[in-house]
Amino acid sequence: xxxxxxxxxxxxxxxxxxxxxxxxxxxxxxxxxxxxxxxxxxxxxxxxxxxxxxxxxxxxxxxxxxxxxxxxxxxxxxxxxxxxxxxxxxxxxxxxxxxxxxxxxxxxxxxxxxxxxxxxxxxxxxxxxxxxxxxxxxxxxxxxxxxxxxxxxxxxxxxxxxxxxxxxxxxxxxxxxxxxxxxxxxxxxxxxxxxxxxxxxxxxxxxxxxxxxxxxxxxxxxxxxxxxxxxxxxxxxxxxxxxxxxxxxxxxxxxxxxxxxxxxxxxxxxxxxxxxxxxxxxxxxxxxxxxxxxxxxxxxxxxxxxxxxxxxxxxxxxxxxxxxxxxxxxxxxxxxxxxxxxxxxxxxxxxxxxxx
Amino acid sequence: xxxxxxxxxxxxxxxxxxxxxxxxxxxxxxxxxxxxxxxxxxxxxxxxxxxxxxxxxxxxxxxxxxxxxxxxxxxxxxxxxxxxxxxxxxxxxxxxxxxxxxxxxxxxxxxxxxxxxxxxxxxxxxxxxxxxxxxxxxxxxxxxxxxxxxxxxxxxxxxxxxxxxxxxxxxxxxxxxxxxxxxxxxxxxxxxxxxxxxxxxxxxxxxxxxxxxxxxxxxxxxxxxxxxxxxxxxxxxxxxxxxxxxxxxxxxxxxxxxxxxxxxxxxxxxxxxxxxxxxxxxxxxxxxxxxxxxxxxxxxxxxxxxxxxxxxxxxxxxxxxxxxxxxxxxxxxxxxxxxxxxxxxxxxxxxxxxxxxxxxxxxxxxxxxxxxxxxxxxxxxxxxxxxxxxxxxxxxxxxxxxxxxxxxxxxxxxxxxxxxxxxxxxxxxxxxxxxxxxxxxxxxxxxxxxxxxxx
Numbered sequence: 001x002x003x004x005x006x007x008x009x010x011x012x013x014x015x016x017x018x019x020x021x022x023x024x025x026x027x028x029x030x031x032x033x034x035x036x037x038x039x040x041x042x043x044x045x046x047x048x049x050x051x052x053x054x055x056x057x058x059x060x061x062x063x064x065x066x067x068x069x070x071x072x073x074x075x076x077x078x079x080x081x082x083x084x085x086x087x088x089x090x091x092x093x094x095x096x097x098x099x100x101x102x103x104x105x106x107x108x109x110x111x112x113x114x115x116x117x118x119x120x121x122x123x124x125x126x127x128x129x130x131x132x133x134x135x136x137x138x139x140x141x142x143x144x145x146x147x148x149x150x151x152x153x154x155x156x157x158x159x160x161x162x163x164x165x166x167x168x169x170x171x172x173x174x175x176x177x178x179x180x181x182x183x184x185x186x187x188x189x190x191x192x193x194x195x196x197x198x199x200x201x202x203x204x205x206x207x208x209x210x211x212x213x214x215x216x217x218x219x220x221x222x223x224x225x226x227x228x229x230x231x232x233x234x235x236x237x238x239x240x241x242x243x244x245x246x247x248x249x250x251x252x253x254x255x256x257x258x259x260x261x262x263x264x265x266x267x268x269x270x271x272x273x274x275x276x277x278x279x280x281x282x283x284x285x286x287x288x289x290x291x292x293x294x295x296x297x298x299x300x301x302x303x304x305x306x307x308x309x310x311x312x313x314x315x316x317x318x319x320x321x322x323x324x325x326x327x328x329x330x331x332x333x334x335x336x337x338x339x340x341x342x343x344x345x346x347x348x349x350x351x352x353x354x355x356x
Numbered sequence: 357x358x359x360x361x362x363x364x365x366x367x368x369x370x371x372x373x374x375x376x377x378x379x380x381x382x383x384x385x386x387x388x389x390x391x392x393x394x395x396x397x398x399x400x401x402x403x404x405x406x407x408x409x410x411x412x413x414x415x416x417x418x419x420x421x422x423x424x425x426x427x428x429x430x431x432x433x434x435x436x437x438x439x440x441x442x443x444x445x446x447x448x449x450x451x452x453x454x455x456x457x458x459x460x461x462x463x464x465x466x467x468x469x470x471x472x473x474x475x476x477x478x479x480x481x482x483x484x485x486x487x488x489x490x491x492x493x494x495x496x497x498x499x500x501x502x503x504x505x506x507x508x509x510x511x512x513x514x515x516x517x518x519x520x521x522x523x524x525x526x527x528x529x530x531x532x533x534x535x536x537x538x539x540x541x542x543x544x545x546x547x548x549x550x551x552x553x554x555x556x557x558x559x560x561x562x563x564x565x566x567x568x569x570x571x572x573x574x575x576x577x578x579x580x581x582x583x584x585x586x587x588x589x590x591x592x593x594x595x596x597x598x599x600x601x602x603x604x605x606x607x608x609x610x611x612x613x614x615x616x617x618x619x620x621x622x623x624x625x626x627x628x629x630x631x632x633x634x635x636x637x638x639x640x641x642x643x644x645x646x647x648x649x650x651x652x653x654x655x656x657x658x659x660x661x662x663x664x665x666x667x668x669x670x671x672x673x674x675x676x677x678x679x680x681x682x683x684x685x686x687x688x689x690x691x692x693x694x695x696x697x698x699x700x701x702x703x704x705x706x707x708x709x710x711x712x713x714x715x716x717x718x719x720x721x722x723x724x725x726x727x728x729x730x731x732x733x734x735x736x737x738x739x740x741x742x743x744x745x746x747x748x749x750x751x752x753x754x755x756x757x758x759x760x761x762x763x764x765x766x767x768x769x770x771x772x773x774x775x776x777x778x779x780x781x782x783x784x785x786x787x788x789x790x791x792x793x794x795x796x797x798x799x800x801x802x803x804x805x806x807x808x809x810x811x
Contacts, residue, residue: 098582102395162468196498248606248607283587285584285613290609308464311552
C-alpha cells in the first residue's frame with residue numbers, strides 16, 4: 001500500500017528526553033506556585049482538592065470531546081484493535097485535527113510506530129493507547145516548573161497576541177492569589193493602547209480585591225509598570241501582575257516595546273519580571289508556534305497559559321510549543337468562571353485529549 | 357523551514373518547472389509538499405485532502421502532460437484551484453433597499469468583533485454613509501466602553517444601554533432608533549461566544565430574529581487552527597451567517613482558516629482586517645489572495661491602494677518628467693512622501709510580485725528613520741540645489757549636512773543614489789521593468805538607502 005502520509009520516511013527519529021515521569025502526579029495550584037518563604041494565609045483545603053479536580057477534568061474531557069470530529073471518535077480503542085498502516089494514518093489525522101502540527105505529529109506517530117514494530121511496546125490495543133498517552137504527556141510536560149513568585153514583591157508579566165485572554169487570565173490569577181493564598185496583589189494596567197482595557201482590568205481588580213495602578217490612555221506602559229512596582233514596594237505587597245497590550249508578534253516596534261517595559265521593571269527590581277507568561281488561545285493553529293517563539297525572544301517567556309480550552313478546540317498547538325521550544329504549559333483556561341483557570345497537568349491533558 | 361506557503365509552493369513548483377516533463381512521482385512529490393504547506397497554513401485536514409486530490413487529477417490530466425511547460429501549467433492550476441477554494445471573485449454585502457442596512461456581527465471571544473465593528477463603520481463612513489453601532493456585548497467587562505471609544509473614532513453614533521439591559525432588547529431598541537434617525541447602516545456588536553454555548557447561541561439567534569439583518573457576518577481570527585471549520589458550522593446553524601470577516605491578517609498567520617471556512621460552509625470571505633489602525637480594513641479579494649499565496653504578488657491591491665492616495669494629476673506629471681529625464685530631488689521628496697502615506701514600506705514591498713522570494717527584502721524591516729533623514733537632507737537644500745543636485749559641492753555640502761543634522765558623507769551618498777535612481781526610473785518610465793539585481797545593487801549604493809535589518 002502506498003502511504004499517502006505527509007511524513008517524510010527519512011526524517012530523524014524522535015529522541016526521548018530524560019526527564020519523563022511515567023506516572024505524572026496531579027498538579028494543584030500549590031504545586032504550580034513557588035511562593036518562596038511565604039506561608040499562604042489561606043491555603044486550599046487539601047481534602048476538598050481531589051473532588052474539585054475530578055470535576056474540572058471531567059469538564060475538560062467533556063469539552064474536549066464535544067466536537068463531532070473529536071479525537072475520541074478517531075482514537076477509540078478500536079483504532080488499535082488492528083495495527084496497520086491505516087491505524088497510523090488515522091492517528092496522524094486525529095493529531096493534525098487537534099492542531100498538534102505536522103512535525104510534532106510525525107515525531108509522535110513515528111516513535112510509537114517504531115516502538116510497536118520493534119516490540120518495545122506490545123502490539124495490543126490497550127498497551128499502544130496507554131503508551132501514546134505517555135508519549136503525549138512527555139511531549140507536553142517539558143521540565144515542569146512552577147510559577148516563580150518567591151520574590152517579595154514578585155513581578156509577573158503577561159504577554160500575548162490580541163484577544164488571547166491576557167486580561168481575563170490576570171484577573172483570575174489575581175483572584176486565586178488573593179482569595180486562596182491570602183496574598184496582596186497589585187495589578188498594573190500597562191495596556192494603555194486598547195480602548196477600555198484598564199476598565200476591564202479594574203473590574204477584575206475589584207472582584208479579586210487587588211489594587212489597580214493605571215495611567216492615562218496612551219501613557220507609556222513602562223511608566224505604569226514602574227509606578228505599580230513602586231506602589232507594591234511601598235505597601236509591602238506580595239505580587240505585582242503587569243498586563244500588557246495585546247500585540248501581534250510581527251509588529252517589531254511593539255515587540256521592542258515589551259523589551260523596554262522589562263528594562264524599566266528591572267530598574268526597580270533587577271531580577272524582575274520573575275515570571276513571564278504568554279497566553280495562547282486554544283483555537284490557534286500553527287501560528288501559535290511563531291507567537292511563542294517571537295514573544296519568547298522579546299520577553300523571555302517562562303510558560304504558556306492555554307486559554308479557551310472549553311470550546312471544541314483541543315489546543316494541540318501547546319504540544320508543538322512544548323516540543324519545539326521547550327516552553328511548558330503552566331495554566332489552562334477551561335471556562336468562564338474563576339475556578340476554570342487551572343494548573344496544567346500534562347498527564348491529565350493527554351488523557352483528556354484521548355479520552356473515550 | 358519555509359516561512360510562507362507561497363515560498364514553499366514556488367520552490368516545489370520551480371523544481372517541476374525546471375525539469376520540463378512531469379512524471380506521476382513528480383506530481384506526487386509536489387502534492388506532498390503542497391499538503392504539508394497547507395497543513396502548516398492551518399487549512400483544515402479534510403479540505404487539504406480533497407484539495408490535493410482534485411489538484412492531482414488535474415495535474416495528471418492532458419492539459420498538463422501535453423503542454424510544453426508543465427511546471428507553469430501546475431502553477432496555473434494551483435492558482436485557479438486556490439482562488440476557487442477561497443470563493444472566486446469578490447462578493448458583496450447585501451444592502452437594504454429602504455431604511456437602514458442592518459449588519460449583525462458574531463464570533464468567538466477574542467476574534468476581534470468590536471474592532472471589526474468600528475472598522476466596518478469607518479469603511480461605510482468613507483462612502484459618506486451615516487453609520488450607527490449597537491453595543492450588545494453586555495458580558496465582557498468594558499466592551500461597551502471599547503465600542504463607544506472606537507465607534508467615536510470612526511465617526512459613528514454608538515447606541516448603548518450599559519450592561520444591565522438584555523442584548524436582544526438593546527438590538528431591537530437600537531434598530532428603532534436607527535430607523536427614527538434615518539441612519540444608512542446599523543452595525544450590531546454582540547458578545548463573543550463559544551459555538552457550543554447553547555444559551556448564548558440561542559440569544560444570538562433571537563437577536564437575528566428580532567432585527568432581521570440584511571447581513572450576518574462571522575468574525576474569524578486568521579490565526580485559527582483546525583477548529584475553524586467546527587466553529588463556522590455551528591455559527592452557520594445558529595446565526596445563518598452570510599459572510600466572513602477575517603481579522604489579524606497583518607500577522608504572519610497564513611490564514612488557512614479562511615480557505616477552510618469557505619470550502620466547508622460555502623460562505624464567502626467579504627472583508628479582511630490587516631492592521632491596528634481603524635482604516636486597515638478592506639474588501640477581501642480571493643483571487644488576489646491566491647496569487648499572493650503563490651507569490652505572484654498582490655499587484656492589483658497595491659495599485660488600488662496607491663490610486664486612492666496618490667493624486668492622479670501629479671502621477672501623470674511625474675510620468676512626463678521621468679520620460680524627459682527632468683526628475684529632480686524635489687519630485688523625489690514629493691514621491692517619497694506620497695509613498696509613505698500608503699503605510700510602512702515593508703508592507704508595500706510584500707505586495708510586489710517576486711519580492712516575496714527575495715530573502716533580503718522579505719525579512720527586511722525598513723527603518724523609517726532613515727527615510728526621515730533623507731527627507732531632512734532634501735529639506736535643507738535650496739530649490740536650485742534640489743533641481744540640480746550636481747551643483748552641491750564643498751561648502752554647500754557642509755551647509756546641508758549641518759542643516760539636516762547629518763554628515764557630509766550622507767549628503768554625498770544621497771546625491772549619488774539619486775543619480776542611479778534617475779537612470780532606473782527613466783528605463784521604467786519607458787516601459788521596462790527594473791531588474792531586481794539592479795534594484796538590489798542600488799540598495800547597496802549608499803547610506804540614505806532604507807536600512808535593511810535582518811531578523
